[in-house]
Amino acid sequence: MTNKQFDVVVVGGGPGGYIAAIRAAQLGFSAACIDEWKNKAGGPAPGGTCTNVGCIPSKALLQSSENYEHASKHFADHGINVTGLSLDVAKMLARKDQVVKQNNDGILYLFKKNKVAFFHGRGSFGGKTDAGYEIKVGDETLTAKHVIVATGSNARALPGTPFDEQTVLSNDGALSVANVPKKLGLIGSGVIGLEMGSVWRRLGAEVTVLEALPTFLGAVDEQIAKEAHKAFTKQGLKIELGVKVGEIKTGKSGVSVAYTNAKGEAQKLDVDKLIVSIGRVPNTVGLNADAVGLKLDERGAIVVDDECRTNLPNVWAVGDVVRGPMLAHKAEEEGVAVAERIAGQHGHVNFNTIPWVIYTSPEIAWVGQTEQQLKAANVKYKAGTFPFMANGRARALGDTTGMVKFLAHAETDEILGVHIVGPMASELISEAVVAMEFRASSEDIARICHAHPSLSEATKEAALAVDKRALNF
Ligand code: FAD
Numbered sequence: 001m002t003n004k005q006f007d008v009v010v011v012g013g014g015p016g017g018y019i020a021a022i023r024a025a026q027l028g029f030s031a032a033c034i035d036e037w038k039n040k041a042g043g044p045a046p047g048g049t050c051t052n053v054g055c056i057p058s059k060a061l062l063q064s065s066e067n068y069e070h071a072s073k074h075f076a077d078h079g080i081n082v083t084g085l086s087l088d089v090a091k092m093l094a095r096k097d098q099v100v101k102q103n104n105d106g107i108l109y110l111f112k113k114n115k116v117a118f119f120h121g122r123g124s125f126g127g128k129t130d131a132g133y134e135i136k137v138g139d140e141t142l143t144a145k146h147v148i149v150a151t152g153s154n155a156r157a158l159p160g161t162p163f164d165e166q167t168v169l170s171n172d173g174a175l176s177v178a179n180v181p182k183k184l185g186l187i188g189s190g191v192i193g194l195e196m197g198s199v200w201r202r203l204g205a206e207v208t209v210l211e212a213l214p215t216f217l218g219a220v221d222e223q224i225a226k227e228a229h230k231a232f233t234k235q236g237l238k239i240e241l242g243v244k245v246g247e248i249k250t251g252k253s254g255v256s257v258a259y260t261n262a263k264g265e266a267q268k269l270d271v272d273k274l275i276v277s278i279g280r281v282p283n284t285v286g287l288n289a290d291a292v293g294l295k296l297d298e299r300g301a302i303v304v305d306d307e308c309r310t311n312l313p314n315v316w317a318v319g320d321v322v323r324g325p326m327l328a329h330k331a332e333e334e335g336v337a338v339a340e341r342i343a344g345q346h347g348h349v350n351f352n353t354i355p356w357v358i359y360t361s362p363e364i365a366w367v368g369q370t371e372q373q374l375k376a377a378n379v380k381y382k383a384g385t386f387p388f389m390a391n392g393r394a395r396a397l398g399d400t401t402g403m404v405k406f407l408a409h410a411e412t413d414e415i416l417g418v419h420i421v422g423p424m425a426s427e428l429i430s431e432a433v434v435a436m437e438f439r440a441s442s443e444d445i446a447r448i449c450h451a452h453p454s455l456s457e458a459t460k461e462a463a464l465a466v467d468k469r470a471l472n473f
């Protein structure tokens with residue numbers, strides 16, 4: 001039993017936590033990070049949901065499955081004929097596991113490099129003494145002047161249908177299906193539903209997505225969501241909107257989902273596997289928040305102010321376990337900002353310029369406000385769009401689906417939102433984020449020289465289109 005004193009102890013080693021610990025160490029604090037995630041051998045696997053069962057493995061499988069789809073459906077357009085194409089799912093999953101491991105190892109290396117003490121195990125509040133907060137991990141007790149809680153989130157299950165990760169899958173099981181299911185069902189057409197639905201459809205599954213809301217991707221700009229819906233439907237993804245999911249029966253051979261469709265008709269969906277992707281819940285299990293009186297809200301999220309301060313002095317919380325979008329880069333920015341605030345600096349997170357990306361094909365990415373939000377708020381705006389169909393690089397790539405859309409203030413021309421559906425939207429959105437951080441006008445982007453031929457020319461052209469002077473369309 002040892003007792004170790006630290007300036008900052010971070011509970012949770014996902015993107016919010018490990019980044020906070022590194023930044024705290026950079027600022028000269030003695031810092032520790034506690035994380036309980038285990039790899040298959042029981043060893044440490046820092047990086048949280050994002051690295052182990054989220055951002056990283058999903059992108060690895062999205063890439064592998066897209067390569068397969070290209071080889072099977074699109075190489076021939078380039079005059080490349082493939083015969084004897086076959087799929088080795090075990091190898092694909094092993095590659096994904098290797099990518100995850102590289103990221104786990106990278107974080108352990110960064111801890112060493114920055115002199116962050118790492119503790120593998122569950123961290124829980126023990127109490128408070130004059131020296132600070134006591135955090136128990138295994139049979140050790142750490143004492144911390146400041147605690148940053150970054151314990152993340154877990155998948156939400158449908159009431160009465162727990163995840164068994166064999167037939168009813170959360171994101172965890174959805175990333176490790178050993179054989180391509182013939183029929184795959186998904187509940188929820190949000191970000192995970194579309195990304196995981198795309199992976200398994202590309203690999204050959206017949207995929208049906210059941211969504212409760214009557215509109216597709218309600219948070220996305222309507223014009224962009226419509227274009228994406230068209231593309232996904234054409235690819236063969238069956239998306240049923242406005243459904244009410246009823247009884248779910250699981251058996252040895254699969255799952256049967258009773259539901260009523262948008263017309264109110266009783267329906268049944270029989271599938272081999274079911275992925276439930278209906279959102280995530282903040283995770284404070286095992287934290288022993290009660291020991292110190294840490295306040296949670298009715299959703300189980302830790303209550304924080306705009307600067308991630310909890311109700312307790314010197315206890316902070318960041319990432320998925322607090323309000324705001326459940327995104328890795330949001331968690332990271334909060335982690336950095338909190339470490340800087342502890343150091344007396346002015347850490348800052350601009351919630352208006354957090355980008356969103358859905359890594360389907362076409363990709364969907366956006367920053368700022370949607371056209372429907374501007375209308376609802378009675379903001380006068382001008383819109384400009386440019387289709388990838390008219391972009392030379394997109395034609396050369398053979399990927400001309402979608403568009404870039406700019407929304408700018410009608411009087412000041414300040415950019416209020418940028419929305420993209422199309423190739424490499426995930427990379428293109430960065431220019432819009434920078435522009436909005438600098439409070440640029442659409443005219444600013446329209447006057448910047450963009451490389452030719454590049455997809456980013458579509459961004460420039462959409463900015464020109466705000467003033468009705470697109471050159472190539
Ligand atoms: P987490 O990453 O959940 O990390 C929390 C860590 O704390 C975990 O390791 C957990 O084991 C540990 N922990 C919890 N309690 C304790 C305790 N008491 N003691 C010790 N350790 C504890 N976001 C994106 O921005 N881009 C994407 O492409 C993306 N893709 C995703 C794909 C999927 C399938 C999923 C599920 C999510 C995806 N996300 C993505 C969301 C992203 O993963 C989360 O927003 C992000 O991981 C949140 O980071 P966090 O640090 O708050 O929590």
Ligand code: NAI
Pocket residue numbers: 187188189190191192193195210211212213245276277278279280325326327356357358359
């Ligand atoms: P989500 O919130 O994106 O989507 C959930 C969907 O399920 C919604 O459309 C909702 O209307 C629907 N739904 C809820 N209850 C339902 C029910 N009973 N029946 C049918 N439909 C129902 O949540 P998801 O996809 O689980 O992802 C969780 C979070 O993880 C995301 O919100 C995002 O923050 C993060 N994530 C981010 C990714 C990225 O940045 N590329 C990728 C994957 C996840």
